[in-house]
Amino acid sequence: MKVSDYITLYRLAKNRLRSEEDYKRFQRFQASLLLEYMQQFGIDVRGKVVLDLGSGLGGYSQEIARKGGAAVISLDLIKPSFPIEQGIYALIGDALSIPLRDESVDFIFCASLIEHVSNPLLLLSEIKRVLKIKQYCYLSFPPFYSLRGGxxxxxxxxxxxxxxxxxxxxxxxxxxxxxxxxxxxxxxxxxxxxxxxxxxLFRLTIAKAIQMIREVGLEIVDISPRYLPINTARWPILGEFLTWHVQFLLRKTT
Structure with a gap:
């Protein structure tokens, strides 16, 4: 990330709770950074079907559709409050019982959802079920014992x-x-x-997430903290406190 990106991120984060639109701007900018992150691993969602799990206000969905060029299925428990635009298909549903066929999506985006569900293992199982073989999932959350984990x-x-x-x-x-x-x-x-x-809100740690990911049989391609140059996410115990937001890049191999 460039210095200007950190400045923009700080400004948007500071103002994110002023209004719904401010929060969506914050989400859209983060999505643009995450698209760049995925490109480091050769992942391009252009022309692909992307599932945004727990899409909420829809800022991530909007940027993935606009800049990423993907067809985005935006799934959440609540009716979307954002205007549906080209490339976005809103779906009301539960991430613990995704209303899609097996192996029907090319990429899954699941940011700041897993710590909010009562059965995270079931969520990971559902992610594996609907994801096509050899395709990827981006998963992230603030570890419970980090400063923002509460x-x-x-x-x-x-x-x-x-x-x-x-x-x-x-x-x-x-x-x-x-x-x-x-x-x-x-x-x-x-x-x-x-x-x-x-x-x-449910207590979730990096160690517990790794254990469950391995249990469902997804491959961990990357573990790292969002936007930070030092990879504290791989540090046992101490990383649970120092990693403000952990991100996983997962791959379905079988």
Missing amino acids: HEFSPFHYLGERCALYLHCLLRRTPPDWVKKVYTPFLPPTSFANTYQGWG
Whole structure:
């Protein structure tokens, strides 16, 4: 990444919660960087069918369709709030039971979803099922013990769930109005697991993710932290705390 990319990323991250459109700009810029990352491994999604799992506001889907030139299936639990444009096909569904045929997609993009589902092993099994043989999946999440691993409960998640919930309510931390409108959070949350309707936050580490990926039989092509030059993601134990967001490039071999 160039210095200008880091500056742009910081500016967009700082403003991402101001509005839905600000958050989509943040997603689109990240998607452009991730397309460049995938090109390092010879992966070009142009003309391919890409599944964006847990697409949310759709910023990633938009950039993958526009810049990447892919046909994107944008799947989420909620009805998309973004206008459907050429190259994007919205699908309402559960990532734990993907409503697609076996071996029907060329690439799967799954960013910041796996830590929000109650059965991550099932999610990985579904990813393997719908992915074509010898094709790739991009998977990423903030490890639970990283500074941002507690999401809206950070940094209080280090103190345990009960304390984190108490301090979250005490400080009257509430999501912006546009987030409430789109995702309908439970206020106040009574557990990490029921933060939002239909999904929440579950403790997931890099080590646990590696174990489950191997269990379902996907090949790990790359493990690295997003946007950082030092690969802390491969450091045992310490990497769980220092890796702000881990990314995996996975391949289905059989």
